[in-house]
């Protein structure tokens with residue numbers, strides 16, 4: 552499927568015809584087969600056993616569409632090792648797939664402050680995280696992230712201390728998170744914002760069929776992407792991994 556929700560199909564006379572499909576495709580690549588190839592060739596064969604187990608448990612959850620994809624989990628795990636991250640934060644845990652990818656990448660004395668409004672989903676994945684021997688790195692806080700961030704910001708000691716922050720929660724608040732996170736991440740540190748290509752809807756025509764939640768958050772994501780692009784405090788890189796992840800490196 553093309554990025555804008557338009558699919559090219561061949562008619563009987565060989566002509567290319569376009570038709571619009573619902574925006575909400577899981578992968579942003581040009582075909583399912585290509586995405587499947589990536590998963591089967593380089594992701595699933597190298598996926599750590601606990602992540603595989605958590606992915607399979609999460610697949611049975613009625614909201615399984617929310618989970619971070621396996622290729623993105625692999626990317627996060629590699630990235631955290633590359634930057635030698637030790638102190639990290641995650642906003643939006645769900646059952647913990649990206650959290651586990653992070654926890655497995657950090658050194659034994661690494662720390663992750665993880666926040667989610669829903670503890671029940673986190674507890675679904677927790678036994679697997681414990682079995683993997685990395686639960687001691689995680690401090691889970693239940694509740695909306697914003698007041699927790701405000702509390703942290705109020706104490707100057709927290710400023711500029713995080714090596715890496717991953718945001719995968721309420722898209723209508725990303726801009727507000729960014730205002731706070733930019734002070735909490737260290738200069739040279741990274742913030743990763745997930746879903747910045749928002750199911751491809753960022754380039755969909757206004758009349759394209761779209762799931763309600765995709766349509767609702769679309770304008771917030773568009774505004775957010777513009778704001779990041781204009782922010783002189785960061786360098787950015789938007790990657791078409793998963794549903795789009797924008798990496799921001801704080802430079803001042």
Ligand SMILES: C[S@@+](CC[C@H](N)C(=O)[O-])C[C@H]1O[C@@H](n2cnc3c(N)ncnc32)[C@H](O)[C@@H]1O
Nearest residue numbers: 618619643644645648649667668695696720721
């Ligand atoms: C897309 S899921 C996160 C997926 C997760 N990163 C994973 O690997 O499976 C989004 C999560 O954000 C949480 N969330 C929504 N609003 C929130 C808020 N205001 N503060 C903290 N978490 C929130 C939801 O409860 C949900 O678990």
